[in-house]
Amino acid sequence: MSDTHESHERTEPAEGASAAVSVIMPMFNASDWLDECLQAILEQDFPDRMELSVYDDGSTDNSRELLERWRQRFEDRGLPILISGHSSPSPRGVGFAKNQAVRQSSGRFLCFQDADDIMRPQRVRLQYEAAAANPTAGWVCCFDLFHQFSASLMNKALISVLNQVYTSHGPTVIMPTWFCSRDWFEKVGPFNEGGKGVPEDLLFFYQSLRRGGHAIRVDECLLVYRYHEHAATHSVLEETIWSLRVHFLQERVLSQWESFTVWNAGKQGRRLYRSLSPTNQKKVKAFCDVDENKIQKGFYTYEDSKERPKPRIPVLHFTNASPPFIVCVKLDMTHGVLEGNLHSLQLKEGVHYYHFS
Structure with missing residues (x-):
């Protein structure tokens, strides 16, 4: 990795090379999961043009090296892979990394993917079809494998997502599976870049609702969500989430x-x-x-x-x-x-x- 704080191998998509879907992936010390994650992206059955946009938030393991090893495999399949990042000793946070990955991408639609999760082969295709068929929807979500233990709860929560957004489970059910148009992302605004301890997903979700967004759900399990001790979600205090939920309840x-x-x-x-x-x-x-x-x-x-x-x-x-x-x-x-x-x-x-x- 470069010794400079900012290392951008490619920060802008090539002119005229706009993709239908950009898979947006922030990355930080993901070497334990990266091979499975990338293989699953490579196996997508989406027939249109797709690209992977990764921003490395100062990984100190060999994530960047692993990612580079996959570049040729992606290009052989006609899937451009855009990689940038920094080597500062202080990570800038998931919100910053997502924003940078979006900024360097070209897709009309954005498929958000964590580096430790695994897509099912049909994920991009089915969410793209749902988004294209429902252009007024804010975002498309789906089931993930980790939450299958509470499928009946999820079903109700997602049917009435605008009513149950004040619960602890409402927003988190769909966050790992977000898929939205670039136009909608730009309308809502970038993710909060406050860094560690800031629930950037929840803040973006609430802002989406303020802008009149609603969710379309694909009724299939399209993602394997990995819950582990190094997950970024552990940096967010329960009290922080509680305070944001109370504030939103009072507001709305x-x-x-x-x-x-x-x-x-x-x-x-x-x-x-x-x-x-x-x-x-x-x-x-x-x-x-x-x-x-x-x-x-x-x-x-x-x-x-x-x-x-x-x-x-x-x-x-x-x-x-x-x-x-x-x-x-x-x-x-x-x-x-x-x-x-x-x-x-x-x-x-x-x-x-x-x-x-």
Whole structure:
């Protein structure tokens, strides 16, 4: 690798060589996974012009050397491979690397791929077809193998993606499988380049929704998602994700409501209440629950409040509570009981309640 901080072998696509799809791959110390990842890209059955655009974010292993070994194999298949990066001792972060890979690419559509994941052969073709058939969609997503254990949860989450974006699982279900047009990427703006600890995917996802985007899903498992101790996702603190989710909930939902009920008088419900702005705390008219022990206490007192007297929020049985609700119960923890209770009240998701779990 070059001794200079910036090492760009090819930063701009050749004139007149525009691809239909650019596979966008940030890379940092990916040598353990790279061969499988690249072989899977090479085996795509997409019939149109495709290219791979990689930005190396200062890898200290032999990732760059491995990548160069694959260049000839890609070119023999008619797949251009664009490689650039830096050799600074400090990585600039996944958001920066993605932006650089997009910047040097030429494709009308962008297929985002992590260097430690594995595409199924039909991924690019099927997502391209879905995107071409739905030009007003913001992005196309699909199932990934890691999340198959919760397929029923994913199914519901993706059907109502605009309603369940405030949950911990909603955005993460589709992030590893993003596919969008270059026009849409440029409309939403580049990824946040704050570096380590910044959830650039989540921030981009929220900004996409602010711009009116929605998701189209290919109902097939098209990616093997690798979850390991060196994954970039581990650098993002849970508290950071929580704060962003609360902020987005307040911006998109609570700002439209005069009052609401928090469904769950337990730990998660109380945490949400404490995280709200003072204005939205005042909108909480009650907590509701099914736990008789919580209900019998009658009230939740916000002990940390600076107000005097301290706020005391009624705790009701859910059948005695009134919508709208923010539901702070995990969907996969009640074996259908929660869904049954919501259905019994004849409530419509996205109107009478939103999930925040």
